[in-house]
Amino acid sequence: MQSYSAKRNGPAQLLPYLALVITWALVHTSLIVFRDLPVFESGLVGPDSYMRLLRVTELYQSWDWFDGTIDRANAPYGDTLHWTRPFDILIMLVALPASFGMTFEKAIYVSGILVSPLLQLMTALALAWAMRPLIRPEVWFLPVVALFLQPAALAYSIAGRADHHSLLMLVFVITAGFTLQALRNPLDARPAVYAGAGAGFGIWLSVEFLLPMAVCLAALGTPWLFGQREKAAQNKWFALSASLVLLAALFAERPLEDLLEPSYDRVSSVQFLIVVCILLFWRAAEFYENHAARQTHILGRLLLGVFGVASAGLLVNAVYPLFFTGPMAGVDPRILPIWLDRVLEMRPLIPQDRDSLGAFIFYFGSGLMVLPFFLKFMLEERRSDRFWVLAFIGFACLILWPMAIKHMRFSSYAEVVFVMAIAVVFDRFLQWTHSIHSDLSRGLVRGCVITVLLLGPITVGTMLKNQEADAKDASGQSLEACNVRQVSDFLETDARWAGSQQTILTFLDIGPELLYRTGHAVIATPYHRNSDGIYDSYRILTSSDTENARRMMAERRIDLILLCQSRAEKIFFSSASDSLYKRLSEGEAPQWAEEVVLPPSLQRQARLFAINR
Secondary structure, eight states: OOOHHHHHTSGGGGHHHHHHHHHHHHHHHHHHHHSOOTTTTTSOOSHHHHHHHHHHHHHHHHOOTTOOEETTSTTTTOEEOOOOSHHHHHHHHHHHHHTTSSOHHHHHHHHHHHHHHHHHHHHHHHHHHHTTTTSOGGGOHHHHHHHHTOHHHHHTTSTTOOOTHHHHHHHHHHHHHHHHHHHHOTTOOHHHHHHHHHHHHHHHHOGGGHHHHHHHHHHHHHHHHTTOTHHHHHHHHHHHHHHHHHHHHHHHHSOGGGTTOOOSSSSSHHHHHHHHHHHHHHHHHHHHHHHOSSOOOHHHHHHHHHHHHHHHHHHHHHHOGGGGGOTTTTOOGGGTTTTGGGOGGGSOOOOOSHHHHHHHHHHHHHHHHHHHHHHHHHHHTTTSTTHHHHHHHHHHHHHHHHHHHHOGGGHHHHHHHHHHHHHHHHHHHHHHHTTOOOHHHHHHHHHHHHHHHHHHHHHHHHHHSOOOSSOBOTTSOBSSSOOHHHHHHHHHHSHHHHTSOOEEEOOGGGHHHHHHHSSOEESOOSOTTOHHHHHHHHHHHTOSOHHHHHHHHHHHTOOEEEEOOOHHHHHHTOSOTTOHHHHHHTTOOOTTEEEEOOOTTTTTTOEEEEEOO
């Protein structure tokens, strides 16, 4: 007779995973078909994708590992990005299978299209594993499918968006999974080691992962404060593992002569010092637990914690005082009002009017619906071993949700946490519905609740949000601007421009695609380190003094001005009614500029002007 465990390990157990893969494929196919994502037309979505693939292609061609400078950006000076190498290497690894049938450069392009959806599938599978301490094994499917319907998480994972945030979500889920295992078993240090390694790798990818790491440390540290002495050792191993990964990151990302140079927007000695301070504190806490003359108590731990946090804060403030102003500490203040404050990812999600209320419900509605029930269940478990496991979600909401409301870019982390809360509530809901004797009634109740929970906030939020004047893709880029691919083809094939590199003055959001598709140079790109390029392009095209604009263009050696005439471009350059941009957009070129006759397919989309020197 076949045992129960054998049945569970049989082919039938794979059916939910097959259904998950099919659901994932349907979601992304539907996005391509019904959201008109430009996968078949241009392949990539958003400027970051083009800049990332340009960076990876240049790495493949030169193998100059430490050179992150894009020479043709911020022309003629070049621009150094704040990104790190792990996601570049991942794109290359995904490109390897395709490279057997095409050139490696084309394989990189295919990899850029596929990498984020593949990472989302891996994140879903990792989430099914991570939630094991939270829910019964048989109810993981629908909560994991809910991940595919979370707007911010899905936006970072669409086909054609080569963005490291999709990898960050996977790392967050894995780190959270090991943290939950460590909370379930205080005597086992291995999950804490793995969680610390995940946190360190997340910071290596992006310094914004300091916030998810804070979630894990809060979840592991609070039980110690309330009497679980073993947690001091677990936190020590967590911090040690994270510090070792960050030490490896320093050597991997920086040449020896720049090893200790501080950076606030990418992994550096700043973040390494912070994690080392955390390690020293938990080593001191472990020593305190093992050598205290009397049994330790909450007051002693609280005083030690306050002293440790204060000491670490004073040390970091003395060595790197700009850390407490955030990762944008070194950003040129000139570009804040004209660009950075308007970036979609940096916008707050605070309800202020109908549109912002719709966006708030759209992103956070599902989590808000289940949060009261989750808090109720967590309080019911306050005397059980599961309390601290459930408290992880509470700490995550407390830390990540306010940041997501302040900056939309953090909403994907909050959505992952909300999915975990949904899983706990959904598990309890299924147990409650077993008391409904009628199969029909039980099915109707389950179906209605699941539909309202997963689709209700998206539907209500979409209805409340005002429709923009032009359509946008999932990354917030306008779909009603000029076709940059066609413009690039013209610039690359026309005899006037194909023979030599031209420096193009254009809107910052199309700069990366021009860099990727042509051999020409641009001034502005949408990255905070290119503050001079952003500010100079703005200053030139918003100037009402054409001669002054000409002098500034001569300093930059600008050859061409390209107007793509998207709504975002018009808003960016709309500071003056008699600006150079307005004149050019109306066909009124100054004497030192000549409008180029474009092919018929481009004449209603763009305007191109050649500068007479």
